[in-house]
Amino acid sequence: MNRPVRPVAVVAFAQSKNVRREDHRNEVEMLMPVVGEVFAKVGMTKDEMGFVCSGSSDYLVGAPFSFVMALDAVGAWPPMRESHVEMDGAWALYEAWTLLQEGELDTALVYSFGRSSPTQLDKVLALQLDPYTLAPLWPDPVAVAALQAQALIDAGLASEADFAEVAARSRRDALGNPNAQVAVDKSVDQLLADDYVVRPLRRHCLPPISDGSAAIVLAAGDRAIQVCARPAWITGIDHRIETHQLGARDLTASPSTTAAARGAGFLGNGDDGAPGTRVDVAELHAPFAHQELVLRRALGLSDDVAVNPSGGALAANALMVAGLTRIGEAAQRIIDGSAQRALAHATSGPCLQQNLVCALAATPEAGTTTSEGGA
Amino acid sequence: MAERCAVIGVGQTRHASARTDVSIAGLVREAATRALEDAALDWADIDAVVIGKAPDMFEGVMMPELYLAPALGAVGKPMIRVHTAGSVGGSTALVAAHLVSSGVHDRVLTVAFEKQSDSDAMWALSVPQPFSPPLLAGAGGYFAPIIRAYMRRSGAPDHIGILVAVKDRLHALKNPYAHLHIEDISFDMVKESIMLWDPIRYLETCPSSDGAAAMVLASERVADSASLSAPPAWVHGMAMRSEPTMFAGRDQVAPRASADCAADVYDQAGITEPRREIQVAEVYVPFSWYEPMWLESLGFAAPGEGWKLTDAGATSLDGGDIPWNASGGVLSSNPIGASGMLRFLEAAMQARGQAGEHQVDGVRRALGHAYGGGSQFFAMWVLGTDKP
Numbered sequence: 001m002n003r004p005v006r007p008v009a010v011v012a013f014a015q016s017k018n019v020r021r022e023d024h025r026n027e028v029e030m031l032m033p034v035v036g037e038v039f040a041k042v043g044m045t046k047d048e049m050g051f052v053c054s055g056s057s058d059y060l061v062g063a064p065f066s067f068v069m070a071l072d073a074v075g076a077w078p079p080m081r082e083s084h085v086e087m088d089g090a091w092a093l094y095e096a097w098t099l100l101q102e103g104e105l106d107t108a109l110v111y112s113f114g115r116s117s118p119t120q121l122d123k124v125l126a127l128q129l130d131p132y133t134l135a136p137l138w139p140d141p142v143a144v145a146a147l148q149a150q151a152l153i154d155a156g157l158a159s160e161a162d163f164a165e166v167a168a169r170s171r172r173d174a175l176g177n178p179n180a181q182v183a184v185d186k187s188v189d190q191l192l193a194d195d196y197v198v199r200p201l202r203r204h205c206l207p208p209i210s211d212g213s214a215a216i217v218l219a220a221g222d223r224a225i226q227v228c229a230r231p232a233w234i235t236g237i238d239h240r241i242e243t244h245q246l247g248a249r250d251l252t253a254s255p256s257t258t259a260a261a262r263g264a265g266f267l268g269n270g271d272d273g274a275p276g277t278r279v280d281v282a283e284l285h286a287p288f289a290h291q292e293l294v295l296r297r298a299l300g301l302s303d304d305v306a307v308n309p310s311g312g313a314l315a316a317n318a319l320m321v322a323g324l325t326r327i328g329e330a331a332q333r334i335i336d337g338s339a340q341r342a343l344a345h346a347t348s349g350p351c352l353q354q355n356l357v358c359a360l361a362a363t364p365e366a367g368t369t370t371s372e373g374g375a
Numbered sequence: 376m377a378e379r380c381a382v383i384g385v386g387q388t389r390h391a392s393a394r395t396d397v398s399i400a401g402l403v404r405e406a407a408t409r410a411l412e413d414a415a416l417d418w419a420d421i422d423a424v425v426i427g428k429a430p431d432m433f434e435g436v437m438m439p440e441l442y443l444a445p446a447l448g449a450v451g452k453p454m455i456r457v458h459t460a461g462s463v464g465g466s467t468a469l470v471a472a473h474l475v476s477s478g479v480h481d482r483v484l485t486v487a488f489e490k491q492s493d494s495d496a497m498w499a500l501s502v503p504q505p506f507s508p509p510l511l512a513g514a515g516g517y518f519a520p521i522i523r524a525y526m527r528r529s530g531a532p533d534h535i536g537i538l539v540a541v542k543d544r545l546h547a548l549k550n551p552y553a554h555l556h557i558e559d560i561s562f563d564m565v566k567e568s569i570m571l572w573d574p575i576r577y578l579e580t581c582p583s584s585d586g587a588a589a590m591v592l593a594s595e596r597v598a599d600s601a602s603l604s605a606p607p608a609w610v611h612g613m614a615m616r617s618e619p620t621m622f623a624g625r626d627q628v629a630p631r632a633s634a635d636c637a638a639d640v641y642d643q644a645g646i647t648e649p650r651r652e653i654q655v656a657e658v659y660v661p662f663s664w665y666e667p668m669w670l671e672s673l674g675f676a677a678p679g680e681g682w683k684l685t686d687a688g689a690t691s692l693d694g695g696d697i698p699w700n701a702s703g704g705v706l707s708s709n710p711i712g713a714s715g716m717l718r719f720l721e722a723a724m725q726a727r728g729q730a731g732e733h734q735v736d737g738v739r740r741a742l743g744h745a746y747g748g749g750s751q752f753f754a755m756w757v758l759g760t761d762k763p
Contacts, residue, residue: 002378002478002594052617058458059437063502064430065460068748072619079632082617082752083466086431086438086458095455095470101477102377127437132398135436241454243445259451349441354454 007364008100009224009231010335013328014038015214018181018316021117022211027056027066030213031073031113038109038215042227046074049217050105052082053096055089055112056320059124070113081105088112089214089324090285090346090356096218097237106223113213114320121209121319129350130244141350142206146198148251148351149290153200155252158293160200164191166289167204167314174311181316182208207287212318214325232331232342233364238263239356244349251351254298260357261299266343268300277359280339281306283326285347287313294352295345305343309333323347327358334362377476379762381598381607382723384414384591390554390708393492394585399434400446403488406587406713407447410484414591415602418448421591422480427457427467427487428712432499434490447486461514461659461747462615463487464588464715465754468743469613471592472756476610481594487716488587496583496711512572515580515662517749519572522664525628526574529667531682533574536663540565540579540706542691543660547703549692549732554584554708579663579706586710588717595762608726608758611740612643620749627750633672636753641674644740644757650675653757655698655725655735656742657718661705666690670699673744692733701725701733715745719756726758 014037022030039045046052052074058066067084076082085091089112096108122140129135129144152158165188174183186204194202217227224231240256240263242249261267269278282305286292292307301307308314310329313322323346333339341361348354386409388394394402403426411417424447426440436442440456447454459466464487471485497513525531544560547553557564560578568577598607616636618625625631637649646652658673660666670681670690675697684690690699700706702721705714722743724730740759746752 002481002596057438058430058432064432064499065748067458068460068620068751071617076617076619076632077622077624079616079618079630079635081615083457083470083615084459086440086456091455095473098470098473098477098479101479102473104377124437127435128441130442131434131436131439239453240451241441241444241449243450244442245445256451348438353441353444 006101006103006220007233008097008218008220009233009364010216010327010331010360011219011224011228011231012038012041012217013332014041015179015325015328016212017179018210018212018318020181020209022115027061027070027113027115028073031070031111034213034215035073035111038217042217044217044227049107049109050081051096051099051108052080053084053092053108053110055085055087055092055324056114057086059127060114060116060119060319062118074109088320088346088348090327091239093216093324093327094237094239094356097234100218100220106220108218109215110218110324111213111215112321112324114318115211116209116319117211142198142201144350145288146201147246149200149288151251152290152293157252158290161188161192162293163205163289164188166292167191170308170311170314173309174315177310177315179316180311181210183311183315205289207313207317210316210318212316212321214321214328216324216328228335230335230337230362232334232360234358235361235365236264236266236359239354241354244353246351252294254294254352254355257295257298257345257355257357260355264357264359266357266359269302269305270300279305279341279343281309281330281333282343283308283310283312283330284345285313285323285326287317289314291352323356331360334360378478379595380472380475380610381593382590382758383593383598383601383603383607384410384416385720385723386410386413386589387552387717387720388586389552390584390586390710392554392583394490399439399490400443402490402585403443403486403587404446406589407484407486410589410591416482416591421448421482421484423453423474423483424449425455425457425467425471425474425483425485427463428489429461429463430499432494433496433711434493447484459747459752461711462715462745462752462754463747464713464717465719465743465745466615468590468716468719469615469754469756472610472613475592475594481597483592484589485592486587486589487713489710489712490585491583491710492585515572515575518662519575521627521750522574522662525664525668528628529679529682531667535667535682535685536574536579537562537565538685539660539663539666543700543704543706546692546701546733547707550702553703554582575662581661581705581709584708584710586708586713588713588720590720590723605727605729606760608723609762611757611759611763612640613756614639615754618751620751628668629672630750632751633746633753636755637673640755640757646757649673650697653740653742654738655701656744657702657721658699658744659705659715659718659746660700661709663706666699698735701730701735715754718745719743722758726760
């Protein structure tokens with residue numbers, strides 16, 4: 001960053017209930033109540049939004065330009081400043097945050113939607129891989145994730161019981177989240193009695209297949225304080241990508257998460273962490289149970305941090321939405337007064353290839369976002 | 376207040392109907408390497424990469440930026456993937472420019488591409504959707520009725536579209552990167568080509584191309600200190616606007632989002648008379664008739680008068696006072712996702728004096744324009760030779 005960070009905050013978050021199959025509503029109908037709710041929370045309307053940005057994937061809908069009709073959920077009339085990323089909505093939020101940094105716009109609506117039910121995810125996500133060397137083998141997403149889980153076990157960094165522990169805690173916490181899709185109280189021993197899906201992953205290590213949507217309103221400076229009693233200020237946000245070739249990566253680590261966290265001004269919650277940036281809660285986008293363990297290490301989170309009190313992506317995993325939801329859930333803890341500082345994380349691509357970290361706080365102190373780039 | 380932003384490097388591929396000599400990664404890298412060389416930078420100098428393309432189904436790769444990260448030197452860096460339909464090449468450049476103007480980064484590489492030969496855009500645009508009658512007619516089928524409405528409204532004579540098609544193909548003969556080089560292009564050749572979607576003839580429509588475009592955008596600090604073979608092109612204004620595909624109050628012939636977007640970008644650049652204050656425009660004209668339509672919407676002519684500029688040769692490199700699409704435009708090269716960025720990039724080349732045979736003399740300001748969806752997404756920038 002070449003100049004001081006302009007204080008920008010999450011002032012409202014809304015999400016749909018995540019369900020296995022949204023049979024009776026199309027994308028616009030899924031989004032409309034969520035967009036309506038997020039505006040109602042801050043008493044604002046679409047006409048007050050300086051910018052609108054969304055995230056979604058055509059391949060989930062099975063149609064080109066799926067975001068075009070989704071814009072009808074907002075009602076872009078009169079015409080709006082508007083853009084779209086073919087990514088998780090967390091990156092749409094990053095784009096909106098960037099525009100607000102220029103100082104000419106004060107507000108933005110960010111939304112995303114994902115409906116996996118009409119697709120065959122095992123086939124569709126294989127098309128995310130290198131089209132020449134990997135996709136023709138049709139590796140399904142569970143098999144790809146299993147490589148990473150096995151690498152953790154082989155390196156002595158985790159056990160199958162550790163995976164089960166993450167899953168048990170996440171689904172138990174999800175009992176308190178009315179928007180979660182999978183919420184259940186089961187012991188680690190019960191979970192370990194499951195059959196393998198792809199060794200070493202059992203059913204409980206996998207995310208659910210979800211349909212859902214989410215929306216966030218961002219506001220800068222005084223505008224945030226006007227509409228929200230306790231805005232969740234973004235003190236830093238950054239993201240990084242790694243190489244795509246799984247064989248060229250150390251799948252047990254996530255250097256892009258570490259770099260993004262540093263860029264966002266978060267230096268860890270362990271002994272090395274700067275005391276001023278310690279967080280109370282972290283919402284990590286870990287679709288597979290073992291990925292939470294990778295992320296905890298990459299971020300340097302100590303055991304006293306509440307990780308994924310919402311249940312995380314193991315409880316609800318609408319693709320293109322789950323990352324934005326992590327930012328929303330983390331921000332909500334600040335907005336409702338239960339946390340002073342929070343960390344949110346979003347991921348994209350196989351085995352945590354691309355990662356975004358957003359640091360949030362109840363006070364808009366100067367952030368240390370650097371984004372100096374460079375590998 | 377936003378930071379100043381400049382284009383310091385441009386690169387594009389040779390565009391062709393099928394670039395079977397390169398993979399997708401090879402295609403984007405060809406453009407990006409040229410942009411870096413032009414900016415006198417190396418991969419390691421780049422802070423972030425912003426990539427755009429039209430629907431993923433055009434190549435059959437979901438979110439191809441994931442696979443392209445190493446080919447574009449993005450490993451360890453931020454990477455963003457933009458998709459705003461046909462306007463995406465322009466929007467992608469704007470997202471990249473905002474990363475500089477917001478003060479977040481100093482050097483951003485932006486890339487857009489399409490490898491249409493990997494699939495069939497006509498098919499990919501015609502997937503049946505619930506509750507919507509499939510057009511099964513591609514983009515031309517969608518836009519033809521809008522063009523007919525323009526002709527009725529303006530009283531434009533039938534031959535205007537042919538004039539645009541000939542003019543842009545003549546321009547393309549001066550652009551070594553253009554896909555179509557039709558040496559013997561003539562009025563009669565266009566007129567006699569088969570009618571695809573009345574009134575759009577075969578030679579009045581854009582080709583299907585493989586190609587990529589790339590630019591390096593830089594902060595004032597970097598642009599001032601760079602040793603470049605051509606001066607930077609400074610961003611004087613940038614804007615995007617969107618409106619819904621359909622509703623009763625919408626005028627698809629003269630979309631309000633287009634007029635609003637132009638008004639915004641001119642206001643930022645301090646332009647009140649575009650025809651006089653802009654010396655060259657690269658405007659997204661995928662079907663010939665969109666030149667007179669956009670001449671009006673962008674304020675180069677009064678409503679109903681755009682076709683008269685075309686008819687009088689005002690938009691021609693050969694003696695016109697406001698050349699449009701000196702590069703040959705979308706009618707001569709159409710790698711869909713990159714087509715908008717090529718407009719933005721060609722505007723930069725004109726402002727930097729890099730356009731070679733199709734360079735317009737005395738350019739002080741250039742307009743780059745892209746549109747997409749059902750004439751509903753707009754992205755524009757105005758570049759200048761001087762700092763804003």
